Amino acid sequence: MSDKIKVMVVDDSAVVRQVLTALLSKESCIDVIAAASDPIFAMDKMNSNWPDVIVLDVEMPRMDGITFLKKIMSIRPTPVVICSTLTEKGAATSMQALAAGAVTIVTKPKAGLKTFLEMDAGDIIQAVKSAAVADMRRLRAMTNMPTAIPPKLKIDEVMPAHEAAHTSSSAMSTTTDQLVAIGTSTGGTQALEQVLTRLSRTAPGIVIVQHMPEKFTAAFADRLNKICEIEVLEAQNGDRVIPGRALVAPGGRHMQVKRSGAQYHVEILDAPPVNRHRPSVDVLFRSVAKCAGRNAFGIIMTGMGDDGAHGIREMHEAGAETIAQDEKTCVVYGMPKEAVKLGAIDKILPLESIAGAIEQYGKQHV
Numbered sequence: 001m002s003d004k005i006k007v008m009v010v011d012d013s014a015v016v017r018q019v020l021t022a023l024l025s026k027e028s029c030i031d032v033i034a035a036a037s038d039p040i041f042a043m044d045k046m047n048s049n050w051p052d053v054i055v056l057d058v059e060m061p062r063m064d065g066i067t068f069l070k071k072i073m074s075i076r077p078t079p080v081v082i083c084s085t086l087t088e089k090g091a092a093t094s095m096q097a098l099a100a101g102a103v104t105i106v107t108k109p110k111a112g113l114k115t116f117l118e119m120d121a122g123d124i125i126q127a128v129k130s131a132a133v134a135d136m137r138r139l140r141a142m143t144n145m146p147t148a149i150p151p152k153l154k155i156d157e158v159m160p161a162h163e164a165a166h167t168s169s170s171a172m173s174t175t176t177d178q179l180v181a182i183g184t185s186t187g188g189t190q191a192l193e194q195v196l197t198r199l200s201r202t203a204p205g206i207v208i209v210q211h212m213p214e215k216f217t218a219a220f221a222d223r224l225n226k227i228c229e230i231e232v233l234e235a236q237n238g239d240r241v242i243p244g245r246a247l248v249a250p251g252g253r254h255m256q257v258k259r260s261g262a263q264y265h266v267e268i269l270d271a272p273p274v275n276r277h278r279p280s281v282d283v284l285f286r287s288v289a290k291c292a293g294r295n296a297f298g299i300i301m302t303g304m305g306d307d308g309a310h311g312i313r314e315m316h317e318a319g320a321e322t323i324a325q326d327e328k329t330c331v332v333y334g335m336p337k338e339a340v341k342l343g344a345i346d347k348i349l350p351l352e353s354i355a356g357a358i359e360q361y362g363k364q365h366v
Contacts, residue, residue, distance in 0.1 A: 209281045323345060
């Protein structure tokens with residue numbers, strides 16, 4: 001009996017199928033059991049050998065990826081990684097896929113496809129591994145509600161630590177502005193929707209890192225902005241953190257919080273990936289620990305790996321209140337688990353209680 005992750009690749013491009021199959025097959029824990037040019041062929045193959053994870057294109061002949069995804073979720077919910085083009089249209093379609101139950105997204109360009117896929121092999125492999133451990137029962141519950149992996153750089157290699165991250169200065173305590181910092185990854189798009197749609201316009205200002213590719217964060221923020229009472233924006237350099245507004249870090253760039261007088265604003269910067277992520281939760285949390293200290297509220301949610309665990313510990317040490325999403329309601333209990341192990345968390349809460357905790361935090365600090 002094999003313990004390997006059984007993967008099926010469904011894409012109408014022969015080059016994509018060939019390259020993805022070769023890349024994934026190099027991993028000892030992955031077995032690419034089939035590749036299909038469209039969902040009709042895929043279903044035929046799946047009838048005899050059902051995969052653990054499906055890597056799926058969204059634009060294909062005979063049956064589009066969204067229709068296929070919905071069909072899979074109705075028959076036998078299976079982790080799906082969307083492989084989408086790096087375009088506005090691809091981003092919008094991918095948002096539909098996430099809403100329909102896809103676990104995560106990887107991107108592919110229109111040109112230079114083979115080189116791109118080989119360079120980004122680590123991202124693709126990690127996406128498949130994350131999907132393989134996803135709690136599909138939990139993910140479905142939320143969606144039904146309203147080559148060698150690159151070196152893993154640590155936060156200290158990109159953004160130096162500061163003494164202010166470990167002490168809450170008197171200068172920081174004089175401001176009346178508070179902020180909430182949220183970090184999440186696999187399963188986070190659905191979880192964030194559950195949290196943000198429950199917040200009122202009087203909720204404190206929020207800064208968010210959701211692991212997501214470039215261009216896709218704009219579509220994600222726009223979708224949330226349409227269904228939330230608060231304003232949700234893809235962050236731009238200099239945007240202020242104010243009550244009733246959530247700023248989502250743009251894909252492909254880091255976001256940190258800065259303070260000017262008694263006000264907070266965000267800075268968007270280019271720097272190497274941290275913990276293999278850009279944006280990185282650790283980068284955001286460290287900056288919040290440094291400039292906000294006890295005036296901040298840190299939340300770490302569903303996601304694979306440990307990005308954000310060390311940063312939220314720095315927030316905790318600087319006097320911030322911290323919470324982690326509980327294991328039962330996480331799609332992947334990785335990031336919160338690591339934060340808890342570090343002793344960085346004041347409270348562990350289920351997903352449905354996080355919005356209330358944010359509102360309560362705002363009321364306590366008015």
